[in-house]
Amino acid sequence: MAFLDLEELTQDEKLLREEVHRFAEEVVRPASIELDRMPAKERVKPDSPFFKVMKQMKRLEYHKILIPHEKGGLQLTPRQAYIFWEELGWGSTGFATALGVDMIPFTVITYFGSKQAYEELVEPWLKRDDWIGCWGVTEPEHGSDYLIMLREEESLVEKMGRGNVVAEKDGNEWIITGHKSSWVSAAPVATHCGLHAQVKEGKTLAHGLFCVVPLNLKGVAKGEPEDMLGMRDCPQGWVSFDHVRIPEHYVVVAPGPFYGIFCDQLLCLTSVTVGAFSVGLARAAFEEALKYARERVQGGAPLIKHKNIKLKLYEMFEKVEVARAYVRKAMEYTYSRLYKGTFDASPRHARAAQIFAKKVAYEVAHDALQIFGAYGLHKEFIVQKLFRDARSLLIEDGTVEVLSLEAADDIIENYEKEYYNAESITRRFQEYVTEIEQKERR
Amino acid sequence: MSVVFPSKKWMDELLKKINSDEQYRKVAATWEGDYLLTVLLDEEALKDFQDPEKMAGLISMLKTLPPDKWAKFKGRPEEKLFEKLGLKLDEIVRDPSVLDRVDVNELAKKMASIRLEEIRGAALYLWMDFWHGEFRRFEVVAPGEKMEAKFKLTGNYSLYKQIVQGKVEVIPLVISGKLKLHGDLGYMLRNMAAVKRFSELLASIPVK
């Protein structure tokens, strides 16, 4: 469905929206519905629609949208990127997630890694259509912990216990051992993982590093795709490491103060991105409901003539519009800071974008399903899939509760500051390494 | 024309380059803060200083250290290095002008017999002071001085050399932990334009 965008897009932006929308409607959405209905294991077989669509996205160079031109990418403007993610999310939040996590290891190297890592890992990823990245953060014993550790009191962070994946330095290599959670998006199909690991001697999760691990290395194992309620078009699964050796330059972010900033800022990026495709899902659900309500006749009149339906449609429209305006602004602010290399986006604003958009997606999908009546529960209609996906979004990339608590800490500490205040994170993450450095010296 | 790195000439050249750059002045207009650089001597340093020209460069830098500061090297790995080079710290403390009379060829030769384990931890300390678009001061300092600097950057000589030659960028080195940075990283990130311009200018000086 066409719609009026208050932002008054330029001709280029309109063309981009049309192109991505057409792809989302004609390719992504049908494949996502097919995948949603397939048994978990079937979805990761070589002839699965998952691979077909991923390959097509790569041929369209969608994976390059954040990579600077001089590094071989497309680097859309932040506003174009917003349009891109909303449209892709409209088609499928599962594929939007798959593309998002695919970008993480390689985009992080592009911005922060060494030339050598860029040449070995990013250059082939830019060219090939069969390399797929994933993002290994959460662990069997640590889900929300990974998020809350950023600003939680240090004594509590210590109580969280050790990470399930640890990294140990051995000469010019790092050895990775341990298990990531069963929820790592695209892990069952991934070739590379952007991995968070705790340093072996480190006291807490916060004393960690970010590295990129090719998943064909000796000692890596990947789980079968899990059979989930929602986001079934992006297979989730575990990934484990048994003394996997990686060269030093694959450790992109070393333990220390920058690791804290990195985790905080990466979450800003994923937050606005998940926010954008949540708006896409909300819009998709709203449009389904509007279309259906115009056609379905009950009580002698189309549903749209009934006041309760009219009010619901208005409320849904209002939520989508407000979410778009806010998430787009937050994405513009956040992405522009990545592009400038300042990496000083505002955590509270980025989290708010994600939290608000996810809630809107869930509420709108919920109301859309209600407007459909029993048809809404039937597999023939997409609205039940949107509802299940929206329900999953409330947990993916951080539960809305934990994201809110974490954003609240930033608000309480920094509300009045007109800049990203990384002082406490820097200080605290510095302390972790200083302790180890002192021990090493002794 | 290229200058020897490291040397006093190189320091002067950098100071001049930064202070005559309009773009730097603009992007660093609000920057307030100094850096203490610790350049740890490594295998590459031991090799480089076997070249008399580089040894002369090093001595030219050390000579800028005010006489009353030399005592701070007492009991430190740098003192061992001086000893190995046949320089007596006590003599320098009494009269730093002995450095004017050293034979750099002789020192460079002696460098060849020094093993890293013998002087591990020895470093060259440099202090850079930046304020509102101006590179106010660039000085060699003694160990323990300027510890209150807003930023402290520590790393091996070979890394600094690569930065100066423009072969690697500072930020990825900091992020990957090869260069250790102590200080308000958030402030540095916010002022990345100044950091980047400085690095560009630094790398634009041809060095020997």
Ligand SMILES: Cc1cc2nc3c(=O)[nH]c(=O)nc-3n(C[C@H](O)[C@H](O)[C@H](O)COP(=O)(O)OP(=O)(O)OC[C@H]3O[C@@H](n4cnc5c(N)ncnc54)[C@H](O)[C@@H]3O)c2cc1C
């Ligand atoms: C579709 C999907 C995709 C995902 N993709 C990835 C991925 O690509 N990579 C990856 O690493 N992970 C991924 N995850 C995992 C996801 O990040 C976690 O599920 C999420 O962070 C929550 O962790 P958990 O499931 O362990 O729940 P828990 O952390 O166990 O939380 C359980 C409940 O307790 C609450 N809670 C937890 N801690 C606190 C606290 N300190 N204070 C107050 N309340 C708290 C939570 O809000 C929640 O309601 C994905 C999850 C889903 C559903």
